[in-house]
Structures are given as structure tokens and as C-alpha cells.
Amino acid sequence: MAQTTGPVGAWKPDAGGATPERDAGGATPEPDKVHRRQRILVLVALATAVPGLLLGGFSYFGAVHILVAPWIALPLVTRQPRRFRSICLVTGLALIVVGVLGLLLGLFVYVPAALVLLCATADPRSSRVRSRIAVGVAGGVAALIAVLVGWVLWSVTLRDTHTFRAELDADGAAAQANGVGPPPPPYDYRLDTIGHGASNVYVLSSDAGSFLHVTYPESMSEAKQDQLERFLADLPGVAHVEQCSPSDC
Incomplete structure (x- = not known):
């Protein structure tokens, strides 16, 4: 049992040595669960x-x-x-x-x-x-x-690439199907030969095929974009032209 000494109401720990709030050393006891x-x-x-x-x-x-x-x-x-x-x-x-x-x-x-x-x-x-x-x-x-x-x-998903992606028909199958004749000779896809306001030109090849990428300035008008797209579609060896999606460019 706890014993009291001095003024009435003063409390002295018993043999257990703990209070509901603090232990015998005066420290706050460890919480029983994670906050x-x-x-x-x-x-x-x-x-x-x-x-x-x-x-x-x-x-x-x-x-x-x-x-x-x-x-x-x-x-x-x-x-x-x-x-x-x-x-x-x-x-x-x-x-x-x-x-x-x-x-x-x-x-x-x-x-x-x-x-x-x-x-x-x-x-x-x-x-x-x-x-x-x-x-x-x-x-x-x-x-x-x-x-x-x-x-x-x-x-x-949403970024505008400002790039046309042209699928290259290496075997000339598209040209023959259109009655143009034999496969066209290799075309030199360079910036100075393409022109039409393009700012960069490069070709990427993978298992899916070869693709010509033509980048144009963000400030290019829609009319000039249409002209560039038509020009690319008429190039030798080009089978299809489309706006390059963000996942491909």
C-alpha cells in the first residue's frame, strides 16, 4: 500500500513504483500503439x-x-x-x-x-x-x-512533338503498286534537300521498319505544315506520313 508523509495529499509510490502518467524515473511511458x-x-x-x-x-x-x-x-x-x-x-x-x-x-x-x-x-x-x-x-x-x-x-500523351513521321518503303512496294515503275533509287534525306522550313531531319530504324522524322518550328503556320506534309508524302520511298505521337518521338 502507498504511504503518505508530510502534507496531506502528497503521494509516494508504492512497491510497484509507477504512476498512471510517469514511471519512477519521471519519464513518460512508451505508447502502446503506433501513432x-x-x-x-x-x-x-x-x-x-x-x-x-x-x-x-x-x-x-x-x-x-x-x-x-x-x-x-x-x-x-x-x-x-x-x-x-x-x-x-x-x-x-x-x-x-x-x-x-x-x-x-x-x-x-x-x-x-x-x-x-x-x-x-x-x-x-x-x-x-x-x-x-x-x-x-x-x-x-x-x-x-x-x-x-x-x-x-x-x-x-499530350505533348505536341512538332514532327512528321514518314514510313519508308525500302522495297519500293508502294511505288510499284501505284504504277510508278521500279523501286526508286535511295534518296538522300538531308535537311538541305528537304527544306520547306524543316528544322531537323533524321532516320530511325528498328524491327518495325525505317522512319524518317522531320521536325519543324513551333511557330510554323498550319498552311506551311500542310505543304511540308505533302512534300514528304511525295518523296521517293515514302509510304505514309503522319504527325509523330509523343510515344514515338
Whole structure:
């Protein structure tokens, strides 16, 4: 039983040595569960890793990405605050090391998620200032990833390439089908021979065939664009001309 000495109401710990608020040493006891804000930061880390996983998962090293990415969710398996912080710290540092060493494998895409995991170690119940700084850093990282993803989507789907893409018929099949005669001789696709306001000319070859790319200035009028397109369509060896899509240019 607790005993009192001195003024009435003064309290002295019993043999158990603990109060509901502080232990015998005067320190605040460890919380019994992870703070919700910390768990949210782990979810933010997972969200920042999704674009990198989608990009690397379909690459030649996709299996490596599939093995690395799930470790970001590891802190969510525990409800003990101290263990949660340890897992966030170890996993975050490990992902930074893996991202640097696996640069050529594309594993650097998980470094932002690692930084957010390190921010998740800040418990608001221990230090509100440190927690607010951590949330600010994590929010900045997430915002940067969102901007980069938006820019990539715009570049791939909406960007105007200002380029015509002409499919080259190397065998002259199109010319023969139109009754022009034998296959035309090789044409010298150079900027000075094409003219018509074009700013750059180059030919790319792949398994899908050879394609002539002709870039024109952004300020070129639609009438001059039509003239350039018709000129390219009439060139020897050209089978088809179209505006080059962002995914092809």
C-alpha cells in the first residue's frame, strides 16, 4: 500500500513504483500503439514507390523491383511503436543503400520512399516540432513525385512533338503498286534537300521498319505544315506520313 508523509495529499509510490502518467524515473511511458500520423507516412512512402515500380517492373530487371518494393510496407506489420521506428529506420537506410548500389538497375526510384520512411520515425507524442518537420519533408517528396509523374504523362500523351513521321518503303512496294515503275533509287534525306522550313531531319530504324522524322518550328503556320506534309508524302520511298505521337518521338 502507498504511504503518505508530510502534507496531506502528497503521494509516494508504492512497491510497484509507477504512476498512471510517469514511471519512477519521471519519464513518460512508451505508447502502446503506433501513432496514426506515422502509419499515414508509411502509406505515403508506398504511394511514392508505385510509379517507380510500374516503370521498373516492366523493364528487363522487373523481378528485382518486385523483390525490393514490398519491403516499403514492412513497418505496417507491427503495432509496437519502438519496433515500428526501428523497422522504418533500418528499411529506409537499406533502401537508400540499395538505390545507390543498384543505380544501373533503376532501383534509385525507391530513394524517395526511403526518405519518407525515415520521416515516419518521428512520433508526434515525443516531439511535435520534429513530427511537423518530418511531415513537411514527406509532403515535399510526395509533391515532387506527383509533379514528375504528371510531367511524364504529359510528355507521353499530350505533348505536341512538332514532327512528321514518314514510313519508308525500302522495297519500293508502294511505288510499284501505284504504277510508278521500279523501286526508286535511295534518296538522300538531308535537311538541305528537304527544306520547306524543316528544322531537323533524321532516320530511325528498328524491327518495325525505317522512319524518317522531320521536325519543324513551333511557330510554323498550319498552311506551311500542310505543304511540308505533302512534300514528304511525295518523296521517293515514302509510304505514309503522319504527325509523330509523343510515344514515338
